[in-house]
Amino acid sequence: MGTASPRALNSRWPAVAVVLLAMALFVVPAIAAAAPGDALVGVEITLNNTSGGSLTRFTFVAKSAAPIDSLDLAFPRGFDLSKITLDVVTLEGLTRVPVTAKHEVDGTALKMTFSPPIGSGATIRAQIRDVRLPATGGEHEVGVTYVSQGTAGSVASPEFTFETVKTSELLSRWLDEQPWVKSWNTVDALRLFAQPQKIAIAVPLLFVGWLTSITLVAIAFPFAIVGGLALAFARMSKIPPVRWFAGLYINVIRGTPLFLQIYIAFVGLPIAGVRAPLFITGVLVLALNSSAYLAEIFRAGIQSIHKGQFEAASSVGMTYWQAMQHVIVPQTVKRVLPTMTSEFILLFKDTALLSAVGVFELMLYSNSIATRSGNLTPFVVAAVYYLIITIPLINWVGRLEAKLAVAEGGQTPQNPNKRGGLFWRPASAGPIAEYEASAEVHESR
């Protein structure tokens, strides 16, 4: 930026522009005299709005060193001049003298004709309103040519910059002008909860938050599984203190709100001198919380396996852990998968609570956009983002449960309707009960 030309600097720093303008007013006659043939000097261009894709007002300022009959500005491609209005004055000292100017637009070329011609030594200021900028910003220049006393001339092209606009912003502006959007928004509820423009803005912004929420739970959940398994076995341990500790932990976690646990962790850890990034602390709380619920799910699953399985494993000389690893846990997995997935869904939704302590996940994103814009549409968009994950999982859980009901229904002919309902079908093969019916794993929250 520091290497940009002085004129480019002017357009960015109005204070500098004022200084240079003042210099131009007093010094330029000398420069003009020193460079004969240049009828126009000290040309500069400023924009009042530097956001791509929007309407802006160009202010063209130059000093005439000779009478000017007409002025041509050639804008780069992509500029839309079709709706412009023009206002040209000359400044003599501090007084503004209106100039009679006719203008023609041909594509991106603007031709201004002055009658009578602007006299020598005047400061010309042309304001071109309602120029629509292209979406892609960066450095641009305007070609300036003029006719002075019947002779054409040109000056070095003044430069200016503006910012690239986000596609979502463009889309939102485009939507602003659509008749159907206007009529859609006349309904209060629709405007408040499902405003198309806000949807266009919220979708890409919330996407980042959504990824954060997914990442939080994707890291926390595997840890919760490991912790949950450890707690489940500790809870079934033969050693009383181990059993008590696990029971205490599980009950305290399950007996207090996650919200409270989040506050304790986010306030407590820094006080204890542990400085972890918010995200890490968030993962930690989620994992610690979920491990307690998973522990109960696993324990219920393990205990739902008929004790004959453990006895059969023992009778061939397997140790407790061998029996667990090779016989009990593999059978438990299938049974706890639906409940585990439900727990995953709960945990995913619970990431929203982390917004209260400043973890920038989906909820906090939507909340901040909603509050800023005074519109609830971002919340609806957030809801859709949550549902994208949860609905397929909910369906999957349903199918898993149905499959499990069929499998276990087939193996428990003495009580085929235990799982009951629409899903139960008799399995084609009907062997005698191998192990007890269903994993009575309870809903976790």
Next chain:
Amino acid sequence: MSDQAIVRIRGLRKAFGDNEVLRGVDMDVVKGEVVVILGPSGSGKSTLLRCVNRLEEPTGGEVWFEDVQVNLPKTDINKVRERIGMVFQSFNLFPHLTAKGNVMLAQRKVLGRSKEEAARIAVEQLERVGLDDRIDYYPAQLSGGQQQRVAIARALAMDPHVMLFDEVTSALDPELVRGVLDVMKQLAGAGMTMMVVTHEMGFARDVADRVVFMDEGVIVEQGSPAEVFDHPQHERTQDFLGHIT
């Protein structure tokens, strides 16, 4: 050697809370012997078998397997169990493994046999129980009788010195009982030491070297099948056999 007891039970007691189920049982089982244990429901037959491999912890007395006292805390019970096969009324096959997988698992994990060796022995044992055509079936795809024979093969693959059978045909449909009994008969013929709890009187008569009648946690009477079945000495035995036949 042949008359040396593999299983020695002395003054065995087992109580579940206040309920004393075994009240001083003495029993020797010698190598190659087939002992059939009879008795009414609740007399403690299952509990007796389960005390032999300590699936139940005796509350009194001694249980010896070969030269190891089973019911001592310091005894490595898993080592003992490697050599005591047990077959349950409810089969208890591992449902997530195939027939072959069921027979291989403990060979691999407990005896440390190689995969190839365990597989070879599994196939051998499954052939022995007549299931060479069901090797890769899962338990749910097998009939009860077939499952029970897989369970027998699973126990046999460990090279047990004694086999415990606890009412292994009671959960089977009548037409499937025969296949399992045939396997057991064949085992007995091959010299396996067996303790069998059963209600199959025909089997007891044909195969048993000794029949033991239990009631209320004690051995009431024992002897050869001919002695017990044809000339029962005790009233309770007579009642029981009268009921059965």
